[in-house]
Amino acid sequence: MENMPHASTLNTLNLADFEQGSKIGEGTYGTVHSATIRGTNEKVALKQIKINADLEGVPSTCMREVTLLKELNHPNVVVLHDVIIQPTGSEKLYLVFEFIDQDLKMLLDKLRPNRLPMGYVKSFMQQLLNGLAYCHSHRVVHRDLKPQNLLVTNDGVIKLADFGLARAFSIPSRCYTHEVVTMWYRAPEVLLGTKMYSTGIDMWSLGCIFAECVKSDPLFDGDCEIDQLYKIFQLLGTPDDTTWPNVSKLPDYNMSFPKWPKKDLARVLVGMPEDGLAFIKEMFIYPPMYRITAKNALSHRFLRDVPRRLAPIPSLYKLKDGASSSTKRKSDGDPFGDDDSLAKRRN
Ligand SMILES: Nc1ncnc2c1ncn2[C@@H]1O[C@H](COP(=O)(O)OP(=O)(O)OP(=O)(O)O)[C@@H](O)[C@H]1O
Numbered sequence: 001m002e003n004m005p006h007a008s009t010l011n012t013l014n015l016a017d018f019e020q021g022s023k024i025g026e027g028t029y030g031t032v033h034s035a036t037i038r039g040t041n042e043k044v045a046l047k048q049i050k051i052n053a054d055l056e057g058v059p060s061t062c063m064r065e066v067t068l069l070k071e072l073n074h075p076n077v078v079v080l081h082d083v084i085i086q087p088t089g090s091e092k093l094y095l096v097f098e099f100i101d102q103d104l105k106m107l108l109d110k111l112r113p114n115r116l117p118m119g120y121v122k123s124f125m126q127q128l129l130n131g132l133a134y135c136h137s138h139r140v141v142h143r144d145l146k147p148q149n150l151l152v153t154n155d156g157v158i159k160l161a162d163f164g165l166a167r168a169f170s171i172p173s174r175c176y177t178h179e180v181v182t183m184w185y186r187a188p189e190v191l192l193g194t195k196m197y198s199t200g201i202d203m204w205s206l207g208c209i210f211a212e213c214v215k216s217d218p219l220f221d222g223d224c225e226i227d228q229l230y231k232i233f234q235l236l237g238t239p240d241d242t243t244w245p246n247v248s249k250l251p252d253y254n255m256s257f258p259k260w261p262k263k264d265l266a267r268v269l270v271g272m273p274e275d276g277l278a279f280i281k282e283m284f285i286y287p288p289m290y291r292i293t294a295k296n297a298l299s300h301r302f303l304r305d306v307p308r309r310l311a312p313i314p315s316l317y318k319l320k321d322g323a324s325s326s327t328k329r330k331s332d333g334d335p336f337g338d339d340d341s342l343a344k345r346r347n
């Protein structure tokens with residue numbers, strides 16, 4: 001019992017304090033609704049989590065993790081306002097987050113067939129790295145970074161959501177609605193069964209997200225663990241003990257994996273400037289200990305010319321609406337004049 005955090009440090013609000021709005025989405029652990037706090041009218045996202053609680057209620061390990069997350073305070077990390085615990089015996093827990101206009105997946109979908117202008121890609125990468133460097137320095141690994149977990153305000157601020165939830169609740173292979181949980185952003189060491197979860201797994205996911213922002217499509221869209229691994233190997237080459245020391249000792253490594261050679265990333269990432277290619281390669285280094293860290297990535301030359309100001313996100317949708325129906329992807333529509341390198345590549 002002495003390990004149990006004191007409930008009063010978490011449960012400052014009650015469900016009755018919220019006016020519940022519409023359902024925003026469904027995730028791995030439960031549903032998300034918009035809501036407003038009665039009295040202040042502040043808009044929040046209320047995430048209901050179903051957990052396998054026994055008679056003792058919410059497991060103390062889970063509460064300990066969530067308490068830690070409440071301490072994270074950074075402009076690029078979604079604010080977790082509060083945690084509401086239902087009375088003992090209930091399997092429900094509510095996380096109260098600040099409300100944010102859209103997630104990155106919604107943004108990319110809405111822009112299609114256009115792509116996110118390179119100025120935004122750079123700014124988003126810089127902001128995400130700032131948030132990641134902060135969390136990693138507090139020894140919190142996200143473990144489940146994906147475009148749905150990156151929330152974008154209409155002012156162009158991008159924030160990491162659901163930080164540390166994977167550790168607090170562990171990632172099931174199917175979510176509560178029995179849909180398969182995506183593994184497109186999962187690092188190869190995780191797919192190969194490592195028990196050592198390092199900050200490098202977030203950097204791998206960030207590399208996949210970076211590629212997706214540029215391509216507008218996911219880079220490695222595997223439909224099961226082995227398909228996911230093979231998609232990675234087909235592009236980056238099948239790793240062995242020479243390219244990744246001791247990889248063959250990982251639990252799910254198999255000596256009979258097909259041996260694919262490494263391909264040229266530039267062919268897959270059309271539209272990626274040369275410095276962006278150099279940048280992404282650092283995030284796709286196989287041995288996790290040699291993969292670039294968030295802190296070091298912040299001084300990469302790809303980020304030397306990040307635009308200081310971005311036009312509001314809704315103006316991007318207008319750009320799209322105003323565009324002709326041609327399928328030409330729009331980089332020349334970038335209102336920030338930050339696409340020089342892109343233009344050179346195309347010429
Ligand atoms: N703080 C928030 N503000 C606004 N919308 C949010 C917020 N948090 C989540 N959402 C929206 O609700 C959707 C579902 O969230 P949820 O986190 O449950 O699922 P997910 O991100 O798809 O998967 P996971 O459960 O693995 O994080 C998100 O994709 C996002 O669009």
Ligand SMILES: [Mg+2]
Binds near residue numbers: 027149162
């Ligand atoms: Mg989420």
